Amino acid sequence: MTTVDSKSVVCDEIQSDAVGPGASQAEAGSTGIGHGRSKCSVPLSAFALTSDGHVVSGEPFAAVATSCGKSSATISLGWDAMPAHPSLILGASTLDGRTLYTGCVLTSHEVREDGIHCEITRGGVGELVLADQARVPTLDTEFFQYRLPYADSVYESWSRAGILKRTVLDRVLVCGKCQSVATFRFACRQCGSGRVAHKMLAHHFACAFVAPLSEFETAETLKCPNCQTKHLVAGTDFEYMPGENECDVCGWSDRELEQTGHCLNCDSRFAAHKAAEQELVGYHVERLASLADIADLG
Amino acid sequence: MLNGWHLWLTSLTWDEVATLLLGMSLLDGPRYCVATAITCIYDWVCGIKRSLFSKQPEVEFSHCPSVCVMVVGLNEGSGLGATIESIIGTYPRLEIVVVDDGSDDNMAEIGRAYAGQHPNIVTVLSRPWRGGKSSALNIAATHTTAEVVICVDADSHLASDAIWEIVQPFRDATVGAVSATVSVRNCFTNFVTWFQGLEYLQSIFVGRLVAARLNVLPIASGALAGFRRELLVRLGGWDVGPGEDLDMTVRIRRLGYRVRFAQYAFCHTEAPTTWKALLKQRRRWEGDGPVRHFARKHIDMAKPWHRDFRLSNMFMFLDGMTFNLLCGYGMVVWSVLMLLHPDMRPPPYAWLTFYVVSVIAEIIALGPLMYYSRNRKHDAIVALAFPLMPAYRMLLLGVRIFSNTAEIIYRKSFTEPHVPPHVRAVTWRW
Numbered sequence A: 001m002t003t004v005d006s007k008s009v010v011c012d013e014i015q016s017d018a019v020g021p022g023a024s025q026a027e028a029g030s031t032g033i034g035h036g037r038s039k040c041s042v043p044l045s046a047f048a049l050t051s052d053g054h055v056v057s058g059e060p061f062a063a064v065a066t067s068c069g070k071s072s073a074t075i076s077l078g079w080d081a082m083p084a085h086p087s088l089i090l091g092a093s094t095l096d097g098r099t100l101y102t103g104c105v106l107t108s109h110e111v112r113e114d115g116i117h118c119e120i121t122r123g124g125v126g127e128l129v130l131a132d133q134a135r136v137p138t139l140d141t142e143f144f145q146y147r148l149p150y151a152d153s154v155y156e157s158w159s160r161a162g163i164l165k166r167t168v169l170d171r172v173l174v175c176g177k178c179q180s181v182a183t184f185r186f187a188c189r190q191c192g193s194g195r196v197a198h199k200m201l202a203h204h205f206a207c208a209f210v211a212p213l214s215e216f217e218t219a220e221t222l223k224c225p226n227c228q229t230k231h232l233v234a235g236t237d238f239e240y241m242p243g244e245n246e247c248d249v250c251g252w253s254d255r256e257l258e259q260t261g262h263c264l265n266c267d268s269r270f271a272a273h274k275a276a277e278q279e280l281v282g283y284h285v286e287r288l289a290s291l292a293d294i295a296d297l298g
Numbered sequence B: 001m002l003n004g005w006h007l008w009l010t011s012l013t014w015d016e017v018a019t020l021l022l023g024m025s026l027l028d029g030p031r032y033c034v035a036t037a038i039t040c041i042y043d044w045v046c047g048i049k050r051s052l053f054s055k056q057p058e059v060e061f062s063h064c065p066s067v068c069v070m071v072v073g074l075n076e077g078s079g080l081g082a083t084i085e086s087i088i089g090t091y092p093r094l095e096i097v098v099v100d101d102g103s104d105d106n107m108a109e110i111g112r113a114y115a116g117q118h119p120n121i122v123t124v125l126s127r128p129w130r131g132g133k134s135s136a137l138n139i140a141a142t143h144t145t146a147e148v149v150i151c152v153d154a155d156s157h158l159a160s161d162a163i164w165e166i167v168q169p170f171r172d173a174t175v176g177a178v179s180a181t182v183s184v185r186n187c188f189t190n191f192v193t194w195f196q197g198l199e200y201l202q203s204i205f206v207g208r209l210v211a212a213r214l215n216v217l218p219i220a221s222g223a224l225a226g227f228r229r230e231l232l233v234r235l236g237g238w239d240v241g242p243g244e245d246l247d248m249t250v251r252i253r254r255l256g257y258r259v260r261f262a263q264y265a266f267c268h269t270e271a272p273t274t275w276k277a278l279l280k281q282r283r284r285w286e287g288d289g290p291v292r293h294f295a296r297k298h299i300d301m302a303k304p305w306h307r308d309f310r311l312s313n314m315f316m317f318l319d320g321m322t323f324n325l326l327c328g329y330g331m332v333v334w335s336v337l338m339l340l341h342p343d344m345r346p347p348p349y350a351w352l353t354f355y356v357v358s359v360i361a362e363i364i365a366l367g368p369l370m371y372y373s374r375n376r377k378h379d380a381i382v383a384l385a386f387p388l389m390p391a392y393r394m395l396l397l398g399v400r401i402f403s404n405t406a407e408i409i410y411r412k413s414f415t416e417p418h419v420p421p422h423v424r425a426v427t428w429r430w
Helices: A025-031 A124-130 A152-160 A292-296 B002-010 B014-025 B028-053 B077-087 B107-117 B133-142 B162-171 B191-213 B229-235 B244-254 B275-297 B311-340 B347-372 B376-383 B386-410
Strands: A038-048 A061-068 A072-077 A087-093 A099-112 A115-122 A138-140 A145-147 A165-174 A182-187 A196-204 A209-212 A238-247 A258-263 A269-271 A276-284 B067-073 B094-101 B122-127 B148-153 B175-184 B224-228 B258-269
Touching: A038 A072, A038 A292, A061 A087, A061 A292, A072 A099, A087 A124, A087 A292, A099 A124, A124 A152, A152 A165, A152 A276, A165 A182, A196 B133, A209 B133, A238 B133, B002 B347, B014 B028, B014 B311, B014 B347, B028 B191, B028 B347, B028 B386, B067 B077, B067 B133, B067 B162, B077 B094, B077 B107, B077 B148, B094 B107, B094 B133, B107 B122, B122 B133, B133 B229, B133 B244, B148 B162, B148 B229, B148 B258, B162 B175, B162 B224, B162 B258, B175 B191, B175 B244, B191 B258, B191 B275, B191 B347, B191 B376, B191 B386, B224 B229, B224 B244, B224 B258, B229 B244, B244 B258, B244 B275, B244 B311, B275 B311, B275 B386, B311 B386, B347 B376, B347 B386
Parallel strands: B067 B094, B067 B148, B094 B122, B175 B258
Antiparallel strands: A038 A061, A038 A087, A061 A072, A072 A115, A087 A099, A099 A115, A138 A145, A165 A276, A182 A258, A196 A209, A196 A238, A258 A269, B148 B224, B175 B224
């Protein structure tokens, strides 16, 4: 027997080989002492879940972990605390004030004089929601929208219960109509097409004439259309300069292109400044690595 | 001394009086005062006649073509914002093209900030290295289809109705360019700017009115000038400077179009504040006018057998050559003659007479200035510099003589840093 701390939490560590080969399965289940389990007495907060993953509103009910293994444990609940659905979230407080959560499923229960003793295993809906990939929005490649795998109301109920903490992970520009992801590029102001030809200008140093390069081009050589000087050499006689942009689709000519969004879902085009800004919201939780860790928190 | 002067004056023969008056006619001030006084009296009489007999109210602004204001500059980041502010919102069919001619400062960034706020009005074109003002203007011209192009210096501020004023003459299809009034914004900084303030009022605000009436106005100043865009396209844009504004105006005149003066289209510019900067500026301005452009590039204007010969252009040529070139040398000759003339010695009396008559001419010239002025209180204070203006004009005449001589002998304007070296090396020499 080892006394762990002043809270009189007693932890009898019984190694698996301590349980005799003759011990029956039923006994192991009823006592909560099984393969690799630690006996303990750790107070827990238990949150009942509905079948669709929502946290049942109201205060969490108290539970005490009596023996903990890596993936299974025994907890005792009060007389009136038996949940309607077997999925639970257990919260265990650390000495530094944090609460670590894990999802579990009631596999069996036994009514005794001091309460209801339940056998639990790690998993269930709760563990699915607590999984890393379930708390970060991912891109839905069918509709090109960032989504969380479960309904928003699920996360809201978990947040209200204080299990999950809402965190803005990023902000993205999306289509104002359908909230889908768009691609952005410099495009024609008139029709939004990215098929735009950049016209090149030429500046003839000697006469300061500036015109589209095409006006300088003759069959044999480059010639200034203003002063008729032939055989112009780039750098010495003239320089290239950026000119207007002409849209290949609508023919619109403009000196400046506009940053334009193209929605990947509904195909609408819009000026970048008219795009909607969407917050990518994720949820943070401090998780228990395994049920066996509960015993260490005593 | 006054008795001696009186005796000297009464002893002069008519020949000697004529010699004295000849010298005065060589100076800008006395010469302008006669022409401006006549123009002013004419306008005064016409004004009275109009007020008595005309029943139709005058419509102030009835012409509203599309306008592109081209603001071209090099390292003008400090003044660009105020320039754009003075233009935006003053005219309905307006676009502004800012060309940063390879600046090292934040000129392009400031322009882009305004382009961000007014995306359909302001466009900023930035070139990575300097190419010269003419090519920068030509780049801007390729980016507009407006009917009228207005050039504004990046350090100049426009009056709120300046664009309206400058586009009105374009109602007349024979008008190809419109000159505007450039006034000194900082005229009370010191004496240098004060003299310039009065000089600009007399030679531009009133002087150009007279030149335009006589159809001999050769320049629409680069600080604020309007051009019909189709003519710019026909002419292939601005030629390499310096003096590209004068050159463009003359070329438009040679096409057969008229140059008008919008007297109340005001552009306020920053004048040099030191004598050194002023003399440097004038040395650059004066050299390329009569010699480079009139006597060399556009000498055809004086050839009656040339295909685009026009009498008005020949008068303009003669006006420019006479008053901007020959008068200067004439003054040198006159001064030498005065010094050598036995009866003009002792010179103090001759020079005193010369000075007093010049001041009287300056006073006469103030009449037309006050008549046309819309800000009489301000202009009257500026005009208080008149007693010293003859000396100021003599100084500038000296600069003019020096610049013209340097241009005649060395073609100084072709070595000016106004044009970047790679352009200077290959441009045409007139």
